[in-house]
Ligand SMILES: CCC/C=C/C(=O)SCCNC(=O)CCNC(=O)[C@H](O)C(C)(C)COP(=O)([O-])OP(=O)([O-])OC[C@H]1O[C@@H](n2cnc3c(N)ncnc32)[C@H](O)[C@@H]1OP(=O)([O-])[O-]
């Protein structure tokens with residue numbers, strides 16, 4: 001029977017939508033940031049969904065080669081449409097996002113171009129960006145090596161200045177110095193910003209960025225002295241395998257001196273090294289920029305998983321039928337709600353903190369342009385910390401959403417396995433999450449010591465200045481309703497973060513040296529960093545609620561979600577809150593009681609709350625998460641697309657199945 005025989009055009013989720021107590025359009029605006037953002041996103045999502053070239057429903061069934069070629073095709077088509085339709089930068093970025101297939105263009109726009117913008121002189125920008133903006137060259141960001149990724153200062157590739165020819169000699173001295181991982185490097189990029197140790201006048205000046213041409217612009221073959229290829233298949237079907245992450249070895253490749261990115265430091269014609277009067281950490285500027293964008297990616301990925309699990313949970317029924325009556329929607333089970341609704345709340349929380357982080361980044365960039373570097377450490381700590389906490393939580397949540405969808409969640413057609421596989425590496429790329437949390441911890445330890453010497457901290461650590469109160473305060477919560485008070489919530493998060501940081505600082509001071517103490521206490525420091533970052537997320541959610549939020553019932557729903565986000569963290573990390581004396585066991589159980597009530601209040605709004613993400617069925621790419629809820633027809637239809645179903649009798653029957661069956665049959669007749 002054909003799937004269409006079962007599926008109609010009916011909205012199987014209409015009943016769910018009818019119970020919503022708020023204006024979904026208003027929530028779309030709150031989620032997207034503005035009415036304009038909703039409108040542009042809608043237009044670009046529809047453009048992608050209606051174009052057959054951007055089809056992705058059979059992507060997980062393609063071989064690696066087919067998938068790669070499909071990615072090249074999509075990228076070229078996207079560029080063609082961008083030019084034909086004169087898309088703005090905002091529109092073109094959204095177009096790329098909704099195509100939803102990692103590829104070389106991501107590295108080109110998100111890392112190569114920003115690296116040149118941030119580290120190139122005006123002259124270099126003019127030369128290289130002009131070509132990059134027109135796709136006359138394709139660039140990547142080649143930093144990580146086979147032997148070192150996290151420890152950037154440990155990279156081994158060398159760039160030795162030769163004054164006799166006014167060139168740098170780029171070289172990979174060891175196997176472990178091979179560049180390894182850069183996206184688009186394997187098969188596509190014609191150019192790269194390559195990070196290497198600058199050596200001039202016999203002295204090693206550490207890591208700097210250099211623009212290198214890698215492949216011929218005529219026939220795409222690697223230039224002499226460059227060995228280059230793909231590093232091999234990665235986790236999951238489809239997923240990140242569309243990206244040609246690459247390996248590259250350099251054998252004394254010469255490039256002109258003016259291809260060193262010279263905004264932060266220069267090498268003169270004579271070979272003198274000159275450093276500008278800017279902090280050398282600006283070399284890491286591209287990573288700060290990208291980490292900030294990854295927070296927005298995390299909220300998007302999480303919201304997609306939640307959208308799938310909520311809609312499916314409203315359709316899927318198990319148990320509970322009495323005398324032939326309907327079974328229970330699995331979304332009505334309290335266990336399902338307590339697992340799923342914190343993710344729904346987290347998706348909104350990450351979205352809002354991502355919007356704030358974008359503002360922070362813009363603000364810091366403007367300050368840097370006027371040579372004010374004072375907010376750089378805070379920008380580094382916030383981007384590193386938020387990137388870590390949001391990507392780890394998102395990867396865990398997508399995996400859990402797969403379980404929340406039962407067996408069908410494990411099918412590629414649910415969209416969840418691919419979503420997990422694509423987002424899991426975000427915990428590692430742009431800085432391993434633990435390594436980055438240790439950077440946050442280092443910033444916190446510095447701030448604690450500044451507070452001890454009487455300095456008033458600012459920005460996201462301003463709360464630490466309230467040390468007298470926060471070190472000894474007791475939560476005012478006495479009833480379940482008291483946990484509705486944002487000030488009470490914020491205070492316990494502040495007290496927990498500060499007390500954990502101060503405990504670490506005190507314990508470090510007992511160690512023989514600061515370094516030994518930091519290393520010994522690093523697991524505690526990571527937890528203190530997480531507490532600080534969670535405080536930022538909670539605070540930014542609370543601040544969002546103080547804005548003008550339009551639309552009937554929208555603010556009320558967001559207040560509930562904010563409560564769920566904060567209280568589920570108290571429940572999950574109760575050990576921290578108890579051991580630091582920020583809440584009592586009774587207050588902890590009141591928080592849990594409040595949480596249960598909030599779940600019940602969110603339940604009738606759950607489907608509408610995921611509708612507000614405004615995702616097309618194309619972008620969601622899930623038989624379980626379809627807008628119309630026609631899950632079973634979709635699953636049935638998707639199954640028949642599998643290459644195994646191309647023939648009724650499978651390939652291999654004649655060689656392997658038939659002889660086996662025949663032989664066994666013969667034996668049984670003996
Ligand atoms: C889209 C997908 C594609 C993926 C692409 C990639 O993955 S690309 C590859 C992505 N790869 C990675 O992400 C690699 C991850 N690794 C790293 O980023 C660095 O190696 C490190 C930060 C771990 C250590 O850095 P280090 O060896 O220099 O040692 P240190 O700890 O002693 O720090 C010295 C000082 O610098 C400060 N500072 C540090 N970073 C920043 C910053 N961004 N901004 C501002 N400041 C920063 C730090 O606070 C400290 O300040 P203080 O206290 O002296 O005032």
Ligand SMILES: Cc1cc2nc3c(=O)[nH]c(=O)nc-3n(C[C@H](O)[C@H](O)[C@H](O)COP(=O)(O)OP(=O)(O)OC[C@H]3O[C@@H](n4cnc5c(N)ncnc54)[C@H](O)[C@@H]3O)c2cc1C
Nearest residue numbers: 141142143144148149150181182183425428429430431434
């Ligand atoms: C899909 C993907 C795409 C990528 N794209 C690019 C790209 O385009 N360009 C590019 O240059 N790179 C890219 N990378 C590389 C990426 O940036 C690195 O993998 C990342 O920075 C982590 O470094 P590593 O692999 O060396 O991990 P390692 O540092 O070797 O980590 C291994 C383990 O050691 C732990 N560890 C390491 N140092 C410490 C420490 N000081 N204290 C405590 N624990 C520690 C980590 O937590 C981790 O558990 C990509 C990686 C992936 C997976």
